[in-house]
Amino acid sequence: MAKATSFEIEFTSSIPASKVFHDFVIRLFEFVIDNIIPTHFGMAITNLEGDGGVGTIKIMTIDGTPQTKYKITGLDLENFTHSMVMIEGTGDEEYESTLTEMKVIPSANGGCTFISKITVFKGVDEGDIEFQTEQIGQWFKAFEGTVTQGSNDE
Template sequence: MATVSIDIEIASSFPAEKLFKAFSDFEIIAPKINPSVFKSVETVEGDGGVGTIKVITFGDAVPFTNSKYKVVALDASTFSYTHMFYEGGNLMGIQDLITHHVKITPSTDGGCVYKLTVVYSCKGDEKPSEEFL
């Protein structure tokens, strides 16, 4: 089983609390900001906390139609959030899971740093293409 991960780090002028709140409201904000990518994000089970299951219906700009993910960890006090995609087109038939680990760290200038680690857990030795990543 192959595993591939990518790390993304972005500095923001927004305070960590505000950015984490926006991230927490993803299902409301994403379809409004980028409807060609996100048609809808719906909670199908849970209250938004750990264990909550959500379904994303993708827009025309995405080559697959939907995906299902579960909230694995959520800690508002440390601005950290983890969710795991386990079903849908974004797994491309070659992955068991895609896990997103988000950590927002306050910076000394009043802004913050958004860190995302994405881990692709593949079914075999085949990995997502560089373009996909």
């Protein structure tokens, strides 16, 4: 069995912590689908079980074909922490492949620091880590852009 590999990603933002947590962290995949992925890919998120809290299992599909299943393993609305595991395989052969722990820390200036720790339980190389780091960075910059654009439209 491959050894687990962990890495952290950290960004600072002028956006308030509560907005980053509720609109980016909790709704990460929904944000990506709504703002980054072209609509012709037909991506969707469906709740398989749960109400959005701990224990909720969701699945991401492309044109109705299951792609990624994940389970929320931690959610603290007061301390702005959220964790989830990606689930791979089917039936009795399901296993947790990746744990993502996200935290948003308020800053004295009204902004925040976003920290994501990712632990991969299967083989991963430096290229995979670099790709995931860049991807999350691009998503976060896109999020900031939509928030900034939205505040300029008001």
